[in-house]
Amino acid sequence: MINASLKQLAQALAGKQISSVELTQLYLDRIARLNPALNAFITVDADKSLGQARAADARIARGDTGPLTGIPVAQKDIFCARDWRTSCGSKMLDNFVAPYDATVIERLNAAGAVLLGKTNMDEFAMGSSNESSWYGPVKNPWDTTRVPGGSSGGSAAAVAARLAPVATGTDTGGSIRQPAAMCNLTGLKPTYGVVSRYGMIAFASSLDQGGPMARSAEDCAVLVNAMAAFDPRDSTSLERPTEDYGRDLDKPLAGLRIGLPREFFGEGCEPSVMAAVEAAIAEYRKLGAETVDISLPNTHLSVPAYYVIAPAEASSNLSRFDGVRYGYRAPEYVDLNDLYAKTRAQGFGAEVKRRILIGTYVLSHGYYDAYYLQAQRIRRMIADDFATAFGQCDVIMGPTSPCTAFKLGEKADDPVQMYLADIYTIAVNLAGLPGMSIPCGFAYGLPVGLQLIGNYFNEARLLNIAHRFQQATDWHQRAPAIE
Amino acid sequence: MNQWEVVIGIETHAQLATVSKIFSGAATAFGAEPNTQACAVDLALPGVLPVLNRKAVDCAIRFGLAIGAKVAEKSVFARKNYFYPDLPKGYQISQFELPVVQGGAITVQVGQGEKAYEKTVRLTRAHLEEDAGKSLHEDFHGKTGIDLNRAGTPLLEIVTEPDMRSSDEAVAYAKALHALVRWIGICDGNMQEGSFRCDANVSVRRPGQPFGTRREIKNLNSFRFLKEAIDYEVQWQINELEEGRAIVQATVLFDPDTGETRMMRSKEDAHDYRYFPDPDLLPLLIDAEWITRTRATMPELPAAKQVRFEADYGLSAYDSRALTASLDMADFYEAVVAIAGKSAAKPCANWVMVDLAARLNRENLEIGESPVGAVQLGGLVLRIADNTVSNNIAKKIFEALWNGEGTTADEIIDKQGLKQITDSGAIEALIDEVLSANAAMVAEFRSGKEKAFNALVGQAMKATKGKANPQQVNELLKKKLG
Numbered sequence: 001m002i003n004a005s006l007k008q009l010a011q012a013l014a015g016k017q018i019s020s021v022e023l024t025q026l027y028l029d030r031i032a033r034l035n036p037a038l039n040a041f042i043t044v045d046a047d048k049s050l051g052q053a054r055a056a057d058a059r060i061a062r063g064d065t066g067p068l069t070g071i072p073v074a075q076k077d078i079f080c081a082r083d084w085r086t087s088c089g090s091k092m093l094d095n096f097v098a099p100y101d102a103t104v105i106e107r108l109n110a111a112g113a114v115l116l117g118k119t120n121m122d123e124f125a126m127g128s129s130n131e132s133s134w135y136g137p138v139k140n141p142w143d144t145t146r147v148p149g150g151s152s153g154g155s156a157a158a159v160a161a162r163l164a165p166v167a168t169g170t171d172t173g174g175s176i177r178q179p180a181a182m183c184n185l186t187g188l189k190p191t192y193g194v195v196s197r198y199g200m201i202a203f204a205s206s207l208d209q210g211g212p213m214a215r216s217a218e219d220c221a222v223l224v225n226a227m228a229a230f231d232p233r234d235s236t237s238l239e240r241p242t243e244d245y246g247r248d249l250d251k252p253l254a255g256l257r258i259g260l261p262r263e264f265f266g267e268g269c270e271p272s273v274m275a276a277v278e279a280a281i282a283e284y285r286k287l288g289a290e291t292v293d294i295s296l297p298n299t300h301l302s303v304p305a306y307y308v309i310a311p312a313e314a315s316s317n318l319s320r321f322d323g324v325r326y327g328y329r330a331p332e333y334v335d336l337n338d339l340y341a342k343t344r345a346q347g348f349g350a351e352v353k354r355r356i357l358i359g360t361y362v363l364s365h366g367y368y369d370a371y372y373l374q375a376q377r378i379r380r381m382i383a384d385d386f387a388t389a390f391g392q393c394d395v396i397m398g399p400t401s402p403c404t405a406f407k408l409g410e411k412a413d414d415p416v417q418m419y420l421a422d423i424y425t426i427a428v429n430l431a432g433l434p435g436m437s438i439p440c441g442f443a444y445g446l447p448v449g450l451q452l453i454g455n456y457f458n459e460a461r462l463l464n465i466a467h468r469f470q471q472a473t474d475w476h477q478r479a480p481a482i483e
Numbered sequence: 484m485n486q487w488e489v490v491i492g493i494e495t496h497a498q499l500a501t502v503s504k505i506f507s508g509a510a511t512a513f514g515a516e517p518n519t520q521a522c523a524v525d526l527a528l529p530g531v532l533p534v535l536n537r538k539a540v541d542c543a544i545r546f547g548l549a550i551g552a553k554v555a556e557k558s559v560f561a562r563k564n565y566f567y568p569d570l571p572k573g574y575q576i577s578q579f580e581l582p583v584v585q586g587g588a589i590t591v592q593v594g595q596g597e598k599a600y601e602k603t604v605r606l607t608r609a610h611l612e613e614d615a616g617k618s619l620h621e622d623f624h625g626k627t628g629i630d631l632n633r634a635g636t637p638l639l640e641i642v643t644e645p646d647m648r649s650s651d652e653a654v655a656y657a658k659a660l661h662a663l664v665r666w667i668g669i670c671d672g673n674m675q676e677g678s679f680r681c682d683a684n685v686s687v688r689r690p691g692q693p694f695g696t697r698r699e700i701k702n703l704n705s706f707r708f709l710k711e712a713i714d715y716e717v718q719w720q721i722n723e724l725e726e727g728r729a730i731v732q733a734t735v736l737f738d739p740d741t742g743e744t745r746m747m748r749s750k751e752d753a754h755d756y757r758y759f760p761d762p763d764l765l766p767l768l769i770d771a772e773w774i775t776r777t778r779a780t781m782p783e784l785p786a787a788k789q790v791r792f793e794a795d796y797g798l799s800a801y802d803s804r805a806l807t808a809s810l811d812m813a814d815f816y817e818a819v820v821a822i823a824g825k826s827a828a829k830p831c832a833n834w835v836m837v838d839l840a841a842r843l844n845r846e847n848l849e850i851g852e853s854p855v856g857a858v859q860l861g862g863l864v865l866r867i868a869d870n871t872v873s874n875n876i877a878k879k880i881f882e883a884l885w886n887g888e889g890t891t892a893d894e895i896i897d898k899q900g901l902k903q904i905t906d907s908g909a910i911e912a913l914i915d916e917v918l919s920a921n922a923a924m925v926a927e928f929r930s931g932k933e934k935a936f937n938a939l940v941g942q943a944m945k946a947t948k949g950k951a952n953p954q955q956v957n958e959l960l961k962k963k964l965g
Contacts, residue, residue, distance in 0.1 A: 079530075080528070080529060093529065099528070100528070102530055197530075200530055233532060235533065235765055236763065236764075236765065316564050316573070325526060336568065363759055372759060
């Protein structure tokens with residue numbers, strides 16, 4: 001059952017082979033047994049989850065079922081869920097119980113999904129290793145001395161260890177794709193504006209995008225179908241006709257043009273990772289695809305531009321955490337400024353503070369043009385690079401991450417090294433494009449992810465390209481020996 | 484004083500008359516229990532997002548059209564970052580580099596009578612933004628209460644060029660702007676409730692010299708305070724300069740109790756607001772169609788109406804301006820004329836501007852609250868015009884209407900028998916009676932005392948309780964005595 005696809009689970013539930021309560025309990029038991037070693041969940045509330053499971057069972061009994069009815073879904077703790085603590089991985093929100101549902105939560109509730117628990121994450125989604133969480137680092141189920149990637153590391157570890165059939169993540173600079181790569185999962189970051197950001201605690205508003213993390217492209221399609229929709233409460237949500245992202249899963253790949261940017265295949269990537277990626281591309285050729293050499297000449301500027309834009313937006317987005325209305329407040333202070341200073345000094349961790357400082361600096365009078373405006377110019381150049389590239393190919397492929405899961409603490413003291421872990425994923429967020437990571441092999445026993453980048457709104461095509469690969473290979477079915 | 488020139492620019496925050504807030508669905512009504520009109524968005528809960536209220540944009544477009552400004556095809560909402568407890572997000576959503584309304588001008592009448600002159604004040608811009616909440620420092624014993632009902636209320640910040648040269652010009656501009664925003668229905672103009680508040684940027688200079696250093700007087704919520712604050716500030720700056728001290732750029736507050744301004748913060752303490760485009764909101768795009776649609780709903784503007792009143796009703800410029808002081812007044816006047824007839828346009832103007840205005844003033848009522856409606860007043864003026872009643876009797880009828888003694892002038896005329904006596908036979912008989920009863924006065928008149936004639940007219944009118952047509956009485960009396 002723990003290796004069943006969402007489709008199989010839905011069939012088992014509809015056929016009464018298992019109830020949602022039984023399925024939920026199964027996962028709750030696994031969480032109770034395995035989570036202490038992994039730290040993938042921040043909050044688990046069996047009563048609430050089982051209550052939803054009972055309601056789902058009642059729906060199933062009435063024949064009122066959808067693809068997710070009764071299926072437990074782990075939620076990254078960045079999504080506000082009514083009556084659930086929503087911490088965003090921060091001491092600042094440790095006591096914050098959301099009084100409302102994020103649109104993603106609302107939609108999954110409406111679909112009859114069961115909220116299985118809130119997963120661990122880098123504090124305010126700032127990190128690539130899940131070590132910045134106030135609730136402690138998440139361990140990679142493939143090697144618990146290693147990081148699971150971040151910032152959606154809790155979701156990645158939970159799905160990889162079969163503590164949840166599927167999970168949500170969010171991706172600002174690679175936070176779905178990179179942990180998916182490091183934990184042998186399939187993750188999709190949709191086109192910016194496809195999944196509502198309402199109720200998803202903002203890190204960098206112009207880059208943040210929610211998406212599914214699963215064991216297969218097929219499962220990703222099911223979850224993203226439920227997550228994506230136009231939302232009038234999010235002004236950046238795109239008003240488009242609803243679509244079935246799984247409609248093209250089985251389309252043959254003959255004639256597919258895969259663009260291989262030379263900037264993704266040069267120095268800076270571990271050779272063992274590159275070997276797995278190249279083997280995967282060879283597999284695609286066997287499936288009928290052809291490859292095209294392309295260039296994304298401004299790739300080297302994506303990390304610097306990102307580390308101006310994302311902190312700038314974050315410095316403003318995180319101003320609301322001031323100890324006045326909710327969340328952490330310093331126990332002692334002498335006046336208003338002291339209240340702010342102590343609350344924020346005590347409530348935020350080091351990485352968050354670092355980014356607030358960077359962001360405040362780049363927006364300051366006299367620096368704005370040189371940093372923020374310049375970064376916005378680079379952002380447009382990067383988007384233009386992709387537009388040119390998609391004139392020559394249908395999908396762009398390369399490694400998701402230059403390395404496999406690294407050791408806990410290995411990069412914790414070197415923020416620049418940590419930032420470079422997202423070198424292949426960040427440009428996709430800057431351009432607002434959809435991107436995926438799919439399992440494509442192993443390097444020294446650790447999973448390697450293949451990144452697929454599509455043109456705007458090509459999610460269905462990406463899922464098709466991923467699915468055909470997963471029909472031909474079994475990398476995505478490999479599970480860590482965590483039991 | 485003559486050797487110093489005063490330079491004033493005004494920034495006005497006009498609260499827009501929308502039902503809900505600018506970026507949330509919460510109500511904007513004034514006076515509710517604290518924090519009952521603040522939703523998740525207004526409280527800046529984690530994860531919430533702003534959605535622009537298009538009604539607020541309608542207001543901005545109306546304003547732009549009313550002042551002949553450019554309504555920007557594309558404008559951008561920006562975040563103004565600073566920490567304050569009544570600013571829940573830690574930033575205010577405003578517009579910075581690209582405001583929605585650009586340029587425009589308002590021409591105002593300054594002063595009264597012969598010294599009156601016209602002044603055109605250019606506008607720099609008007610932009611949309613959200614209001615903050617309120618900090619309540621009383622009643623909490625060493626703590627501060629926060630009321631977020633007002634947080635997110637839509638404001639139009641209207642900024643002038645430094646075009647005003649006296650407090651009188653500043654007040655004339657502020658009054659004209661106040662009338663205009665009410666005229667076009669975008670702001671209720673309630674200054675006590677803070678719906679319309681002005682900041683004045685004041686500096687002085689020697690004529691012909693570059694602008695002096697300015698100080699900004701914040702939050703003036705009455706025209707009187709605006710004038711007093713500027714006058715005080717100007718004198719203070721002149722004294723400083725004449726005593727050899729430089730003016731330091733600063734923000735000051737006006738204390739109505741002392742009539743003085745005092746420094747709130749200097750430029751050195753000024754915030755770096757770190758403005759940047761709000762990534763949660765798309766640029767505001769206003770196409771020609773939106774503008775055309777809005778234009779179609781615009782009322783005739785004061786200046787156009789004034790010209791039309793002069794042309795259509797043969798009124799003087801003075802009367803036309805007075806009658807177009809507010810849309811309510813102008814509409815009232817036109818409704819009166821519609822009943823009384825265009826030939827009575829001038830008496831209608833007098834009734835509205837003089838008699839009605841005085842009575843309203845005495846009772847501290849707005850024209851919209853007048854107990855005598857336009858139709859009633861029109862009916863009354865009609866009866867003066869057709870000689871049914873004299874002007875003096877009409878004043879009594881007006882009082883009667885005011886007091887609710889009848890619903891129409893005709894009803895009161897009937898009920899109280901106030902119809903004017905115009906039958907010359909009847910008047911003649913009456914005059915004969917008066918003459919015989921007042922032989923002494925007649926004799927006086929005949930001996931050359933002109934005054935006695937008026938006394939005799941008075942006696943005749945008294946005998947008819949004022950109902951006789953005074954002109955006829957005059958003529959007949961002249962004939963009899965002549």
